[in-house]
Amino acid sequence: MTDAPSSQTGPPPGGLLILTKADGAIAEAPAFFRQGLFLDQRQVPSVFHLFDTQNPPFLSLTRVYRHPYGSLEYHLQVNGLLGKAQGYRYWHVGDGPKELAYYIVDDSSLLQTQDWAFRRFRREILQDVQDSLSSHFKNRMTTVQLLTETLRDAPHLASETCPRLVQAVDELRGALNRVLTGLEDIESSRDYQDSPVRLTDLPTVIPSWGHRGVRVYCSLEDVHSSTLISAAAIERILLPVVENAIDASPSGAEVHVAVSEADEGFAHIEILDTGEGMSPRVLSRSEDPFFSTRSGHLGLGLAHAREALRDAGGQWRFESHPRRGTKVTIVLPVRTAAQLFR
Numbered sequence: 303m304t305d306a307p308s309s310q311t312g313p314p315p316g317g318l319l320i321l322t323k324a325d326g327a328i329a330e331a332p333a334f335f336r337q338g339l340f341l342d343q344r345q346v347p348s349v350f351h352l353f354d355t356q357n358p359p360f361l362s363l364t365r366v367y368r369h370p371y372g373s374l375e376y377h378l379q380v381n382g383l384l385g386k387a388q389g390y391r392y393w394h395v396g397d398g399p400k401e402l403a404y405y406i407v408d409d410s411s412l413l414q415t416q417d418w419a420f421r422r423f424r425r426e427i428l429q430d431v432q433d434s435l436s437s438h439f440k441n442r443m444t445t446v447q448l449l450t451e452t453l454r455d456a457p458h459l460a461s462e463t464c465p466r467l468v469q470a471v472d473e474l475r476g477a478l479n480r481v482l483t484g485l486e487d488i489e490s491s492r493d494y495q496d497s498p499v500r501l502t503d504l505p506t507v508i509p510s511w512g513h514r515g516v517r518v519y520c521s522l523e524d525v526h527s528s529t530l531i532s533a534a535a536i537e538r539i540l541l542p543v544v545e546n547a548i549d550a551s552p553s554g555a556e557v558h559v560a561v562s563e564a565d566e567g568f569a570h571i572e573i574l575d576t577g578e579g580m581s582p583r584v585l586s587r588s589e590d591p592f593f594s595t596r597s598g599h600l601g602l603g604l605a606h607a608r609e610a611l612r613d614a615g616g617q618w619r620f621e622s623h624p625r626r627g628t629k630v631t632i633v634l635p636v637r638t639a640a641q642l643f644r
Contacts, residue, residue, distance in 0.1 A: 316407040319392060325398050326350050333459045334408045338380060358382025364389070381566035385540040387413040408597055444545070445537055459503060464487075466533055498530035501561060501569060501636065507536065508559050511544050515553030517542060523562040528638045531569060535634055541571050543618075543630050544606060550577030550628065564633065571632040580622040 317332030326348035328341065336342055336606035337357055346352060352361045358381065365377035375392055380388040412594060449467040453460060499507070505520040512518040538558075547557045556577045564570035611618060615635050622628035 309316070312556050313412060314408050314571065316405060318371045318395075319404045319406045321402045321404070323397075323402055325337065332406065334410075335390065335406060338390075338408070338410070340431055355381075379413075380410075386410075387417040388412045416429055438477065442470065442477060445470045446474060448507075448541065452507050455510055456506040458634065459506075461497075462499060462533070470568075498637065499536060500527065500533055500535045501525045501529045501563070502527050503521060504531075504536075504559075507538070508544065511541065512548065512557070514548060516546070516551045516555050516557060518557045518559065520559040520561065523560065525561060525563055525569075526638075529563060529636050530638065531567070531634060531636050532614065534615050535610070535616070539607050539614065539616070539634070540571065540573075541608040541634065542604060543632070545616070547573050547575035547577065547628065547630070550579075551575050552577065552642045563636070567589075567635060567637075569634050571634065573630045574627065575630070577629040579624045579628055580620075 315334050316333065317335070318330060319328070319332070319335065320330035321327065324330055328346065328349055335403070337362075339346075344357075351357065353363075354360055359379045360381055362381055363376060363408065364379045367375040369375060375391055375393045378390045378392070380390075388410040390406050391409055394403045394455070395405045396403045400640060446467065449463055449470055453463045453467065456463075495573065502522065502525055505522060508520040509518050544559065551557060554574055557573065560572045562570045562572075608618075611634075616633055618630060618632045620628065620630055
């Protein structure tokens with residue numbers, strides 16, 4: 303069963319509409335006009351009574367179009383019919399001693415096609431809104447989940463994790479409030495400052511991200527215990543990239559994250575998966591907003607991560623081959639405790 307009615311072949315039906323000059327009575331009308339307005343089943347003293355809103359179905363004037371040669375064309379819409387778009391257009395073709403002659407055309411098929419096209423367009427908009435809200439709240443819930451699991455698995459990080467967890471819950475509450483009321487949540491805190499996390503704590507934090515039967519491992523090399531990285535960078539940059547690697551991996555696979563201090567002031571992070579990999583075409587578009595190879599996804603994860611990476615002053619590089627997996631190399635600025643409190 304199709305959404306739209308079958309398209310009409312050939313020109314729409316038309317015919318003469320003859321009105322008496324004295325009172326506007328309908329002396330002659332095409333069959334489609336009489337049937338569409340039920341003229342044979344009700345008393346209509348004149349054409350003017352067809353515009354009576356208290357006596358449906360009734361007509362309303364929707365448009366007056368002037369042709370380049372000066373003729374006026376009137377567009378009418380039929381109202382009061384359930385589940386059916388119907389309308390006509392007419393123009394003056396001549397006068398007789400006691401009559402006015404108009405040529406009227408049935409535009410109902412065109413209107414119904416436009417109506418169904420609008421309904422499809424509206425459904426697509428609603429679906430896009432649904433997908434956007436789903437992605438919006440999924441990202442926030444992922445942050446809450448990440449921080450909660452970090453607190454569960456590493457209680458000694460409570461002093462750093464709890465403020466971020468409170469902030470994440472506040473942001474989620476504010477987002478829900480904006481959806482429900484359209485107003486900003488004035489009680490949500492706005493003065494929270496980003497907290498640094500020790501690089502040596504990442505092997506505790508990152509493995510908690512594994513899900514869908516995919517395990518995540520994190521290893522350190524030449525990392526100093528005093529080196530700190532922005533918690534926002536972990537949530538906004540590392541998390542989306544690792545999530546992307548998890549989504550690309552089959553159940554039972556592993557994702558490996560290797561962290562090292564390549565140069566003074568920068569961390570070198572490699573995320574390696576053994577998933578499907580990406581073709582050159584997909585790889586070239588992987589950072590584009592709204593591009594995704596997964597059904598139901600908006601493709602905003604890496605696009606947002608790229609913006610966060612740019613704000614943080616970092617860089618990344620993707621290497622991928624179909625059926626051989628993907629390696630993402632990220633370079634992020636880090637600080638020491640001495641630099642932080644200088």
